[in-house]
Amino acid sequence: MAGGSSRVDERALGAGTTARFTLLVALLVATSSVMLLYIALALTATDGLSCTLAAGADPGTDPAANVMARRSLQWEAYAACSERYAPPPSGWWLVGWWALLAACTAALFWALPAWKARRGRVVVPLAAVDRDGEIGRTVAELSATAGLARPPRVVVDPAAASAGAVVFGRTGRATVCLHGGLVVARTTDPGWFRAALLHELAHIANRDVTITYLTVALWRVYAAVAVPPFLLWGAWRFSTASGARLWSADAPIVTRGLLVTGLLAVLVYLARSDVLRSREVYADLAAVRWGADPEGASTAGSRWPGRR
Known part of the structure; x- marks a missing residue:
């Protein structure tokens, strides 16, 4: 931002969180779908090795390498047999899976703000601690600076000693929670108070509150609903199939599935x-653009809002 020659618009599609969130959703859909397909194939392909007879191999006497080679050479006969007696999973598996993940994500998304506000903390309305109305006027002033049509709802967590704040809720219904330490900082370090408040107001102005809670909900549903069944599938394959005749040929397939899906899971986390x-x-960029001076507040370099 030196010299003001260039400025990143945090509301732009490429600069803000929208494009990143879209990538996250795409990765989640792809990874969870791959996980389901592995599980669905294991549950629906019940014919086992019988269709190898149609390919001209005897799974009871032929070596595993010969069986796999016959399946490749006579793939048309093997595929026709498999389609009839061990058909691939229906596309409705994926539709139902996506619907389940979407329903869990929606439920968690709606529950998270309430949980955030009530997780063992006692929050009070701003008026309860702002007797002279000075904080309310500051909030209204900075909200206008941030371009908000009206100031957001503000509450205070008196038990929180940190000089910070947090915004929760959804776009259009966001709530700013000021920590007790930040209320004290209004008089001891007014520069920091304005910087921290502008940072939270920037989240509202950037319309990233909804994206934030959707991101958290998506990740938690992915980790709690999608990943465990896949890990159970991998454990089941290794525990039950290790003694099978064709395990030497199937092991690379199972291992590849675990490794590729694990890599995709890492990409989802990133x-x-x-x-x-x-x-x-x-949000830091917007706060500075609206007048916040992170160097002007005491020790701001170590506690600038975006570094928490």
Whole structure:
């Protein structure tokens, strides 16, 4: 931002969190779909080795390498037999799977703000601690600076000693929660108070509150609903099939599935972290653009909002 020659618009599609969130959703859909397909194939392909007879191999006497070679050479006969007696899973498996994940994500998305506000903390309305109305006027002033049509709802967590704040809820219904330490900082370090408040207001102005909670909900549903069944599938394959005649040929397939899906899971985690981190960076940029001076507040370099 030196010299003001260039400025990143945190609300732009390529600069903000929207593109990153889209990538996260695409990775989640792809990875969870791959996981389901592995499980669905294991549950529906019940014919086992019988169709290898149609390919001209005897799974009871032929070596595993010969069986696999016959399946490849006589793939038309093997595929016709498999389609009739061990058909691939229906596309409705994926539709139902996506519907389940979407329903779980929606339920968690709606529950997270309420949980955030009530997780063992006692929050009070701003008026309960702002007797002279000075904080309310500051909030209204900075909300206008941030381009908000009206100030957001503000509550205070008196038990929180940190000089910070957090915004939760959804776009259009966001709530800013000021920590007790930040309320004290209004008089001891007004520069920091304005910087921290502008940072939270930037989240509302950037319309990233909904994306944030959707990101958290998507990740938790993915980790709690999609990943465990796949891990159970991998454990089941290794525990029950290791003694099978064709395990030497099937083992690379199972191992590849675990490795590829594990890599995709890592990419999902990185995309999730990128969404959450980038929103903090762009909120910092907006706060500075609106007049916050991170160097002007005491020790601001170590506690600038985006670094929390």
